[in-house]
Every structure is written in C-alpha cells, then in structure tokens.
Amino acid sequence: MIVVVLIGLTLFETGPANALDGQSCEGAEETACMLDAIWSAASVLPSDKQTRLARPFLEVVSMSRDVALKRAWRSRLAVPEPRQTTDTPYATEKARMALAEGDWDAFLRDARSGGRPFNIGRPEIMAAGARLAPNETVRRRVIETMYELAGPRQRASGLDRAFEQADFGYALAELAMEACDLAEFDRAVALTADPDSLRYALWRHRITGNAGVLASRIRREADADDTHHVRTALEGYGAILQRGYCA
Incomplete structure (x- = not known):
C-alpha cells in the first residue's frame, strides 16, 4: 500500500492534471487513486488556493481506514491531522x-x-x-x-x-x-x-457503485481559477469514504 501511495504522490508532483485523463480507479486501490485524482485537480490552482484546500482535503483523507495512506498525505501536505469536532450541526x-x-x-x-x-x-x-x-x-x-x-x-x-x-x-x-x-x-x-454536478454524480455512484469511473472527469474538469471543482469532488467522494457503498 505504501508503494501505491508513493506512486500516486509522484504522479501529481511530476505531471499535469490531465496526465491520467483516461484512467479510472478500480478495485482495492480505488481510494488512493481517487484522492490522487482530486489533488491532481487541485494542483493546477495557485499555491495559495492549494494551501486553503489542504485542510478540507485531509479531512476527507482522514475518513479512510488506510493508516499508511493518511500518514503519506499528511506528510506530503505538511498539515496537522484535522481536529475531530463534536459540535452539533x-x-x-x-x-x-x-x-x-x-x-x-x-x-x-x-x-x-x-x-x-x-x-x-x-x-x-x-x-x-x-x-x-x-x-x-x-x-x-x-x-x-x-x-x-x-x-x-x-x-x-x-x-x-x-x-x-x-x-x-x-x-x-x-x-x-x-x-x-x-x-x-x-x-x-x-x-x-x-x-449534472460532480457532487451528485459521485453521490449517485455511492448507490450504484464504482465511483472510480469518475476519476478521469475529476482530472479533466480541473479549474485553474476556482476551488469549487475540488470542493465538490471532496464533498462527493467524502460521502463514499464516510459511509461506504450501498451495495
């Protein structure tokens, strides 16, 4: 798993957001691959906007059960582990x-x-x-x-x-x-x-399965000016990490 995570980190460090446009995320490595896709979309943004996205991104990463994956992303983004809140919405x-x-x-x-x-x-x-x-x-x-x-x-x-x-x-x-x-x-x-929002596409795939087919869309629709696309992807895939698939 650590090798897979490091490969993913290398991909978004060295390649543009569209480098893996045709790739979907399947099987046991779906989570690592989807997180790569989301941060790949974030990587086209200016550094100050990437910085603002780091914490919400890690909040979604923290929903994973993969300890090595969470450790790798915290190290890469150099952001403390998100504080768990018990506040009532x-x-x-x-x-x-x-x-x-x-x-x-x-x-x-x-x-x-x-x-x-x-x-x-x-x-x-x-x-x-x-x-x-x-x-x-x-x-x-x-x-x-x-x-x-x-x-x-x-x-x-x-x-x-x-x-x-x-x-x-x-x-x-x-x-x-x-x-x-x-x-x-x-x-x-x-x-x-x-x-047709990416958020709803991801939520729908929580019900039908295989959200990894949307990885290429996440990369392809990366926006170099606005964080909305990445935040939408985080909200959509975060629900899958938090709740799992229905089937």
Missing part, C-alpha cells in the same frame, strides 16, 4: 429546538409557515428533522412535506422561489443518498440548481 440544533416545543405535527406546521426557526435554512432544518424521525412513517411525512414546499421544478434563477427549491433538492438528494434510494435520489436531484 446548526440544522440539527434548530430541528431539536423545534421538536422540543411541540410534536411532529407542530414541526411540519411551523415548517410550512416558515416561522422560527424555519425562517433561516428551512430545507436543512427539515432534513435534520427527517434524520431525527423516530420511524419511517414520520420520516416520509417530513420528506414529502419538503417536496411539497419545493414545488414543481422552477426554471428561473436568482433570489426567487427557485433559490430555496434548489436547497430543498440538495437536502433531499443527500437524504436519498444516505438511504441508498436511487429512485428518490434521481427525483431530488432534478430539483437542484446543477443536476
């Missing part, structure tokens, strides 16, 4: 607060009205509520209410209803990815601002 905190003040009927009523705490981050708070649901029946009620509030697919853009709809789509897609529900995932992604 904002949306979870707000969902618990809403539930403490009433039952699930009240939770959904307040969500529909958009009153506090749903006046800020309603899709995320409702998604957190779905994760806190005591059973599948309640979870489905929350999810279907999210679809109801999202409404039919909007084609407009900007600070209008489509803005929150895209947030609902993102939150619903993440819930479906976590639940390994492909049909639900495709339904949700259609509501997002960018259904």
Whole structure:
C-alpha cells in the first residue's frame, strides 16, 4: 500500500492534471487513486488556493481506514491531522429546538409557515428533522412535506422561489443518498440548481457503485481559477469514504 501511495504522490508532483485523463480507479486501490485524482485537480490552482484546500482535503483523507495512506498525505501536505469536532450541526440544533416545543405535527406546521426557526435554512432544518424521525412513517411525512414546499421544478434563477427549491433538492438528494434510494435520489436531484454536478454524480455512484469511473472527469474538469471543482469532488467522494457503498 505504501508503494501505491508513493506512486500516486509522484504522479501529481511530476505531471499535469490531465496526465491520467483516461484512467479510472478500480478495485482495492480505488481510494488512493481517487484522492490522487482530486489533488491532481487541485494542483493546477495557485499555491495559495492549494494551501486553503489542504485542510478540507485531509479531512476527507482522514475518513479512510488506510493508516499508511493518511500518514503519506499528511506528510506530503505538511498539515496537522484535522481536529475531530463534536459540535452539533446548526440544522440539527434548530430541528431539536423545534421538536422540543411541540410534536411532529407542530414541526411540519411551523415548517410550512416558515416561522422560527424555519425562517433561516428551512430545507436543512427539515432534513435534520427527517434524520431525527423516530420511524419511517414520520420520516416520509417530513420528506414529502419538503417536496411539497419545493414545488414543481422552477426554471428561473436568482433570489426567487427557485433559490430555496434548489436547497430543498440538495437536502433531499443527500437524504436519498444516505438511504441508498436511487429512485428518490434521481427525483431530488432534478430539483437542484446543477443536476449534472460532480457532487451528485459521485453521490449517485455511492448507490450504484464504482465511483472510480469518475476519476478521469475529476482530472479533466480541473479549474485553474476556482476551488469549487475540488470542493465538490471532496464533498462527493467524502460521502463514499464516510459511509461506504450501498451495495
């Protein structure tokens, strides 16, 4: 494994981001190969932007169970091991607060009205509520209410209803990815601002398997100006490292 890691590190040190455009990542070495692909995409960015990406990159690396792989990347990027946080996410905190003040009927009523705490981050708070649901029946009620509030697919853009709809789509897609529900995932992604995003492609492959086929896309779409592409790849593949494949 150490040899494989070192080979990967050498590749992105010595070659451009498109050097391995045609290569997919398969088998036991998928994780090492995919991380190589992601950092290869980062390597075309200016050094200051690479520095800003090092910590979130290592946070994803830390999700791997491969000790040698984690050690090699920490050494290469010279960044301390990410600190594990136990802070409760904002949306979870707000969902618990809403539930403490009433039952699930009240939770959904307040969500529909958009009153506090749903006046800020309603899709995320409702998604957190779905994760806190005591059973599948309640979870489905929350999810279907999210679809109801999202409404039919909007084609407009900007600070209008489509803005929150895209947030609902993102939150619903993440819930479906976590639940390994492909049909639900495709339904949700259609509501997002960018259904063809690399993030959603990687999340979909968590359900269907073999995310390594996207390695060439990660390298090919490298952006020398913006960190968004790399951050999207990290969010997408991070879910696979954290949760594993569904099948």
